[in-house]
Amino acid sequence: MEDARIDKGRSLKLRDKLFLSYSLLSVVILLAAAWAINSQVVAQARQQVREEMKASLSLYDAVWEEQAGRLSALGMAMAGSPIVKTIFGDPRASRDKETIRQMLAEFDRRLSENVDLVLISDSGGGIIYAESPNADLSRIQELPGARAVAEHQHPAQSFILLGGQLFHLAVTPVILHSGSVGVDNTMAVLVAGSELNRRTALELKQRAHSDVLFFAGDRLYASSLEPEVEMQAAKTIAALAFGREASDQSAELTIAGEDQLAFAHQLSDSDGRPVGYVVVLHSLAGASMLFHAISSRLMLVGTTSVVLTLLVSYFIARRITRPIEFLVVGARELGQGKYESRIDVSPSGEIGQLASAFEQMRQSIKQGQAVLLRNERLATVGQMASGIIHDLRSPLAAVSTAADLFANAALSPEQRQILANSQVRAAQRMGAMLKELLEFSRGRYQLKIEEQALAPLISYVVSELITPEVAPGVTVEMRIPPELRVRVDGERARRMFENLLINSLQAMPEGGAITIRASEDGQKVRINIVDSGSGIPLQLRERLFEPFASVGKSGGTGLGLAIARSIAEAHGGLLTLVSANEEPADFCIELPLYFEARHGKQDSAG
Amino acid sequence: MASKILLVEDDPNYRAVLALALELQGYSVRQALGGQKALELLSREQPDLIISDLEMSGMDGRTLCKHTRGDSGLRNIPFIILSAFVDPDGSGVLPDLPADRCLSKQVSNSQLLQLIKELLDGSRKMPRFNGE
Numbered sequence: 001m002e003d004a005r006i007d008k009g010r011s012l013k014l015r016d017k018l019f020l021s022y023s024l025l026s027v028v029i030l031l032a033a034a035w036a037i038n039s040q041v042v043a044q045a046r047q048q049v050r051e052e053m054k055a056s057l058s059l060y061d062a063v064w065e066e067q068a069g070r071l072s073a074l075g076m077a078m079a080g081s082p083i084v085k086t087i088f089g090d091p092r093a094s095r096d097k098e099t100i101r102q103m104l105a106e107f108d109r110r111l112s113e114n115v116d117l118v119l120i121s122d123s124g125g126g127i128i129y130a131e132s133p134n135a136d137l138s139r140i141q142e143l144p145g146a147r148a149v150a151e152h153q154h155p156a157q158s159f160i161l162l163g164g165q166l167f168h169l170a171v172t173p174v175i176l177h178s179g180s181v182g183v184d185n186t187m188a189v190l191v192a193g194s195e196l197n198r199r200t201a202l203e204l205k206q207r208a209h210s211d212v213l214f215f216a217g218d219r220l221y222a223s224s225l226e227p228e229v230e231m232q233a234a235k236t237i238a239a240l241a242f243g244r245e246a247s248d249q250s251a252e253l254t255i256a257g258e259d260q261l262a263f264a265h266q267l268s269d270s271d272g273r274p275v276g277y278v279v280v281l282h283s284l285a286g287a288s289m290l291f292h293a294i295s296s297r298l299m300l301v302g303t304t305s306v307v308l309t310l311l312v313s314y315f316i317a318r319r320i321t322r323p324i325e326f327l328v329v330g331a332r333e334l335g336q337g338k339y340e341s342r343i344d345v346s347p348s349g350e351i352g353q354l355a356s357a358f359e360q361m362r363q364s365i366k367q368g369q370a371v372l373l374r375n376e377r378l379a380t381v382g383q384m385a386s387g388i389i390h391d392l393r394s395p396l397a398a399v400s401t402a403a404d405l406f407a408n409a410a411l412s413p414e415q416r417q418i419l420a421n422s423q424v425r426a427a428q429r430m431g432a433m434l435k436e437l438l439e440f441s442r443g444r445y446q447l448k449i450e451e452q453a454l455a456p457l458i459s460y461v462v463s464e465l466i467t468p469e470v471a472p473g474v475t476v477e478m479r480i481p482p483e484l485r486v487r488v489d490g491e492r493a494r495r496m497f498e499n500l501l502i503n504s505l506q507a508m509p510e511g512g513a514i515t516i517r518a519s520e521d522g523q524k525v526r527i528n529i530v531d532s533g534s535g536i537p538l539q540l541r542e543r544l545f546e547p548f549a550s551v552g553k554s555g556g557t558g559l560g561l562a563i564a565r566s567i568a569e570a571h572g573g574l575l576t577l578v579s580a581n582e583e584p585a586d587f588c589i590e591l592p593l594y595f596e597a598r599h600g601k602q603d604s605a606g
Numbered sequence: 607m608a609s610k611i612l613l614v615e616d617d618p619n620y621r622a623v624l625a626l627a628l629e630l631q632g633y634s635v636r637q638a639l640g641g642q643k644a645l646e647l648l649s650r651e652q653p654d655l656i657i658s659d660l661e662m663s664g665m666d667g668r669t670l671c672k673h674t675r676g677d678s679g680l681r682n683i684p685f686i687i688l689s690a691f692v693d694p695d696g697s698g699v700l701p702d703l704p705a706d707r708c709l710s711k712q713v714s715n716s717q718l719l720q721l722i723k724e725l726l727d728g729s730r731k732m733p734r735f736n737g738e
Binding site (some may be wrong): 389390391393394395396397398400401402404405408409412415420422425426429492507509510532 | 614617619620623624626627630639640642643662664668690691710711712713715716
């Protein structure tokens, strides 16, 4: 409850603000850390895949080198053969296809392996012989690059699009050794080609464990992929337009629901112009598994950290704000005048220091309050004493004057009687004053509550108090419904009415009228006592119900109205002056209809 | 002829005793329980001396005293204030009170009678402005 009231009207508690800012900050830091770690790990994983791809590619290169080497060796062997020398060394020798085929048959065992194309040209590049089981070679007139190989007398390899097929060519010069250094002549150029077809692709895949695809422009020539995914892969890769750039390229793509890294390697002809490209696919499944494993672990660690951070920041925020809340409660209680409640905050830290300063302030206020109360009590005692002294002087003077007369004057029996009566009355009055004083100084009444009719109660007081001797010329009008009943301590209630009536009589020393009205008003009974006196002077109104406010008036004790009010309040009621300035006094008593005294049962003991 | 004294006091008990004490000295005493009643009596009959309480409901002693001092017919009548607010040593009354004497209610009977006698003697020797 107390906490709820602290926040009323404010948007957020300090504790919540601290908690939120701590949490926000730590969550942001954690997320940033997770992001950094994740991207680092992913980059690392990609890099690793790329390295693997490069390794695969160099494996392909090795395969091709091996094939080229084999072709070169064949070329050398052919160059050394007497038949070949006969055919190519002598310009007059027959070079018809049949002769050459017979010649080649000798090397057939070595040529047939993986060779899908055999070309032979003269040293100028002119085709002498062309043979391929699959490709249409009828339109080939010149072998590109053959002239350069013949000139440099050094084997080369290249790729070529020939008769609708993509070939890997090993170009080897057939050299006639003349015996003298530097005058060896190239008799012919031998070309062995291997078609880049499905067989080649599967062979490569078997050795490098990666799928390969051969492209020229947008067209797929062959691949190691299953036929059902081949089309889709071809489309996806063609869309990447690897063929546009001369250098090696890579890209990520998804084929058949699997993430792949595609690496494209250019295939060039003998002049270095791009003919097509080979694409190596490497599955990213391993990398993404690693990535997912790391991600989920990061997520777990992150979530745990966030929860822990939230808990810790909540407790830190609480630790910081708890003493402040204590302080707020303490300050409010101080504001309400409760100087007793200690502000109990551990004295460490700035808030602790504030709290102990506050506690010191509370103690000094409490002490000051005690001093103030003592001074006030002393002042009240002084005021009471002064009031008592003044009020006692009149009866005291009567007693002493009467005593003096008894001692020094010759008195008639009637005069003695008058003086004796005066002395008795004065003594009675002083006794009554002391009794009231004692009662008032006790402050608390022990009430014996009884339900009784109001009218007889007031009538009794009126008949006792207002007699022609005591109050000549005073008339009393009572307008009290006979059925009206009140729950009061009879004796105290009579005292209250008596004091109010005495007050009215004092206001009308030369006679007048008193009206007493009573009515039921909801849960209470309202009684008005109105006199025809001169009213309550303005300067007296404020302190009217304070003890000795009207000190010096004969006949009163200075306590009458104070006592009347305290009796009304002891009954759970009110006594107020309801008349305005200058108007005849109108005192109003309000008593609850169903009053139960708290001390009623203890009356006999008190 | 006995001197007439007007006694103004709102405590009936003390008034009765004091009146008896004065009558025993041969004075003729008129009694009033407040300032208003006193003025009524003064309009009908002039006393030789006035003794008045200070704090009374209705018109108090101070107002009564000032009133007599402002009336040419009553101005020279000796006025004694007899109040619980005057301390036995004579202090405790505002200096602007135009009474002849201010006495404490604790004054002894003989002192009071002595003072009354002095004031009455003194006023007899003084010229009266009202023609007597």
